[in-house]
Amino acid sequence: AQSVTQLGSHVSVSEGALVLLRCNYSSSVPPYLFWYVQYPNQGLQLLLKYTSAATLVKGINGFEAEFKKSETSFHLTKPSAHMSDAAEYFCAVSDKGSSNTGKLIFGQGTTLQVKP
Amino acid sequence: DAGVIQSPRHEVTEMGQEVTLRCKPISGHNSLFWYRQTMMRGLELLIYFNNNVPIDDSGMPEDRFSAKMPNASFSTLKIQPSEPRDSAVYFCASSLNGLNTEAFFGQGTRLTVV
Numbered sequence: 001a002q003s004v005t006q007l008g009s010h011v012s013v014s015e016g017a018l019v020l021l022r023c024n025y026s027s028s029v030p031p032y033l034f035w036y037v038q039y040p041n042q043g044l045q046l047l048l049k050y051t052s053a054a055t056l057v058k059g060i061n062g063f064e065a066e067f068k069k070s071e072t073s074f075h076l077t078k079p080s081a082h083m084s085d086a087a088e089y090f091c092a093v094s095d096k097g098s099s100n101t102g103k104l105i106f107g108q109g110t111t112l113q114v115k116p
Numbered sequence: 117d118a119g120v121i122q123s124p125r126h127e128v129t130e131m132g133q134e135v136t137l138r139c140k141p142i143s144g145h146n147s148l149f150w151y152r153q154t155m156m157r158g159l160e161l162l163i164y165f166n167n168n169v170p171i172d173d174s175g176m177p178e179d180r181f182s183a184k185m186p187n188a189s190f191s192t193l194k195i196q197p198s199e200p201r202d203s204a205v206y207f208c209a210s211s212l213n214g215l216n217t218e219a220f221f222g223q224g225t226r227l228t229v230v
Contacts, residue, residue, distance in 0.1 A: 034218055036221075042223060042224075043120075043207060043221035043222050043223045043224050044207070044209075044221040045221070046218045046220075049218055090159065103147075103149065103161065103164055103172070104149070104161075104209075104219050105161075106158065106159040107158075108158045109158055109159070
């Protein structure tokens with residue numbers, strides 16, 4: 001079965017600094033991977049997704065993630081943090097069960113704090 | 117498209133009462149998911165439907181929880197009787213069939229059972 005582990009439940013960066021949120025997955029088959037962002041009192045919004053095309057995926061708001069099969073990782077990065085990036089971030093893998101319905105398995109989430 | 121619509125946004129109820137949460141998926145989507153989010157357990161998948169049929173309800177906590185999808189544009193999650201430990205944010209999400217398609221989430225229903 002697929003699973004996702006996010007390393008670090010809280011990450012704090014200064015405004016303008018590099019953002020790095022870590023995600024490792026477990027899957028016996030090539031996975032489909034997603035990053036979602038959740039702002040306070042909001043639902044989850046898709047940032048980007050990997051679907052076996054280019055290994056470097058660009059998303060919204062300047063975020064990108066690189067799929068590394070050898071490391072079973074899909075870390076999320078942004079070169080320069082903005083105050084508005086403060087939110088909770090979730091990594092997810094699509095469960096390739098027999099039903100083929102795209103059920104998402106989520107990591108525990110990482111809260112990003114951006115300091116002025 | 118208005119996106120996934122959930123109602124109510126907030127619900128406060130007394131222990132023992134019945135609670136019904138509602139969801140309208142995005143038109144044309146054929147998979148629907150109910151998630152629960154708490155500080156302690158994060159995001160948990162409770163149940164999901166494909167073409168209105170429940171596929172996997174293994175995440176439903178206990179018999180007090182039930183979900184229905186009578187048609188392609190409506191689903192309910194019912195808790196009867198409710199307990200304080202059911203307090204959480206409940207999200208509904210929908211997607212098109214397929215492994216590489218993302219799920220679209222509603223704004224959630226914040227349930228407080230006192």
